[in-house]
Each structure stands twice: as structure tokens, then as C-alpha cells.
Amino acid sequence: MENRPVPEDFRFNKALGQNFLTDKNLLASVCKDAGIEKGDTVVEIGTGAGTLTKALCEAGAKVFTFEVDRRLEEIVKKNLDGMDYTMIIGDVLRMSDEEIKKIVPEPFKVVANLPYYITTPLIMRFLESELDYISLTITIQKEVAERLLSEAGTPDYGAVTVAVRSYCDVVLNRTIDRRMFFPSPKVDSTVITLKKHENKYKIQDRKLFRNLVKCVFSARRKTLENNLKSGFSLKKEQCEILFNRLNLPPMIRGEKLSVEQFKSLADGIAETLNS
Numbered sequence: 001m002e003n004r005p006v007p008e009d010f011r012f013n014k015a016l017g018q019n020f021l022t023d024k025n026l027l028a029s030v031c032k033d034a035g036i037e038k039g040d041t042v043v044e045i046g047t048g049a050g051t052l053t054k055a056l057c058e059a060g061a062k063v064f065t066f067e068v069d070r071r072l073e074e075i076v077k078k079n080l081d082g083m084d085y086t087m088i089i090g091d092v093l094r095m096s097d098e099e100i101k102k103i104v105p106e107p108f109k110v111v112a113n114l115p116y117y118i119t120t121p122l123i124m125r126f127l128e129s130e131l132d133y134i135s136l137t138i139t140i141q142k143e144v145a146e147r148l149l150s151e152a153g154t155p156d157y158g159a160v161t162v163a164v165r166s167y168c169d170v171v172l173n174r175t176i177d178r179r180m181f182f183p184s185p186k187v188d189s190t191v192i193t194l195k196k197h198e199n200k201y202k203i204q205d206r207k208l209f210r211n212l213v214k215c216v217f218s219a220r221r222k223t224l225e226n227n228l229k230s231g232f233s234l235k236k237e238q239c240e241i242l243f244n245r246l247n248l249p250p251m252i253r254g255e256k257l258s259v260e261q262f263k264s265l266a267d268g269i270a271e272t273l274n275s
């Protein structure tokens with residue numbers, strides 16, 4: 001199944017992002033990127049024709065693979081004949097943590113070659129969950145990867161960057177040329193790994209942190225002080241005290257804050273509002 005992993009008459013569903021990887025060396029490299037070791041439990045999102053599933057099994061993982069397109073079930077059965085894996089026809093975005101926990105033993109690593117439109121919801125679905133994931137290794141559109149890897153104050157740096165990096169470190173693994181997919185999509189892809197950091201930032205109030213990030217980036221041309229006045233009804237003097245404590249210049253824009261500064265500011269706002 002090197003080049004065409006599906007029968008001649010298979011109609012690729014573009015809306016589901018059906019562009020499959022077939023190169024064995026590349027698939028083995030993606031398993032390495034994910035740090036797969038013998039005995040690891042892996043949740044794969046988007047089985048496709050099972051090419052990555054097969055590579056994961058060969059790397060020694062116990063694979064639980066989720067796919068929404070029922071037509072692929074028989075194809076995968078054929079392609080992975082004799083291999084030990086569990087295929088679930090279902091959408092993890094619509095499943096509860098409890099439903100996933102019933103199927104998959106924790107902790108697990110997530111590996112996914114994702115349709116672009118679900119990239120962010122899918123990442124956040126795991127990051128904000130109660131599920132015990134170790135890391136997410138995902139093949140995503142290059143532009144989305146650049147956003148997640150960007151530095152504070154750059155145009156790519158946004159709410160998603162801060163949200164993701166408040167949970168995980170982001171590692172760039174490799175770029176995949178669009179011609180490596182079958183059929184070829186219009187854009188190149190990037191493989192990144194999100195590695196969960198255990199309480200690196202110990203954020204006290206997640207809801208407030210989320211509101212702060214939203215309030216800053218939905219009006220990123222405003223000064224941070226104005227963001228805080230409109231978003232949290234803080235007074236000028238309260239902002240001044242917070243800014244002094246965090247060593248922030250008075251006219252700073254929120255988009256210049258590092259993830260750590262967002263965390264300190266969110267904690268400071270929580271204290272101010274509770275005092």
C-alpha cells in the first residue's frame with residue numbers, strides 16, 4: 001500500500017481533509033517525533049487508510065484510533081491485517097472525557113494528522129480536558145504551527161498561542177511537502193509536538209486567565225490598561241499598582257506580554273477583584 005492506500009473507486013472526502021500519508025520512512029519519523037516507545041498507549045485521531053496507525057503499531061504502541069468516516073473501516077481492516085489495534089468510529093470532539101476514558105487507558109500520547117478545520121478545537125479539547133495525556137504530536141497547516149511557535153509581540157502571536165503555551169511547550173519537528181500526501185493538498189504541513197508541562201505556570205483561576213487573553217487579543221491595538229478597564233472594570237489606580245508590581249510600562253499593549261506575564265497578571269487581577 002505504498003502509493004495508493006485505498007481502492008481505485010474510493011472517493012476522497014475533501015470536507016473531512018482526506019489527504020493520506022503513505023511514505024513509510026516519513027511515517028516512521030512521525031512516530032519518532034511523537035517519542036513512541038514500546039508499550040505506549042496512543043490515541044490517533046483520523047485513521048484514514050491506517051498508514052500512520054500501522055507505523056504506530058510497528059513502533060510498539062497500543063493504538064486506539066478514531067475515525068468519523070465509516071467507509072474506511074473495511075479498508076483499514078485489510079491494510080492492517082493481523083495487527084493489534086482498536087478502531088473507533090466516532091468523533092472525539094463530540095465525546096465526553098468519561099466516554100474516552102472507558103475506551104482508552106491513561107496516560108496516553110495523542111498522534112494525529114488532522115483536517116485543518118478541526119486543528120484548534122481538537123488541540124483545546126485535550127488541553128482543557130481532565131484526560132491524562134502526555135503529549136500531542138500533530139501534523140498541521142504550516143501557518144497554524146507558526147502561530148503556536150511565535151514570540152510575544154509578533155503578528156502571529158495571538159490568543160491561541162497563549163492558550164496552548166499555558167499548558168504545553170511546543171516543539172517543531174519537521175515540515176512535510178504537500179506532494180507527500182495522497183491526494184496532494186494545497187499547502188505544506190508541519191509536524192509539531194505539544195508537551196504538557198505539569199503546573200509550570202500554576203494558573204490560579206483558569207476562567208479569568210481565559211477572559212484576560214480574550215480581552216487582550218480581541219482589542220489588541222488598545223493599551224493593556226484600557227483592556228483591563230473595559231474587560232475587568234479596573235480603575236486607573238488599580239492598574240497602576242498591578243503594572244508596578246509586574247514591572248510593566250504604563251502604555252504597554254497586552255500583545256507584548258509573555259505567557260508567564262499573562263499568568264502573573266491574571267493572578268494579580270484575581271487578587272485585586274477579591275480584595
Ligand code: SAM
Binds near residue numbers: 052067069114
Ligand atoms: N492518519 C491518516 C494519514 O496520516 O494518512 C489520515 C489523515 S487525513 C489528513 C485525516 C483523517 O481524519 C481523514 O480520514 C478524516 O476522515 C478523519 N477525520 C476528519 N474529521 C475527524 C474527526 N472529527 N474525528 C476523527 N477523524 C476525523
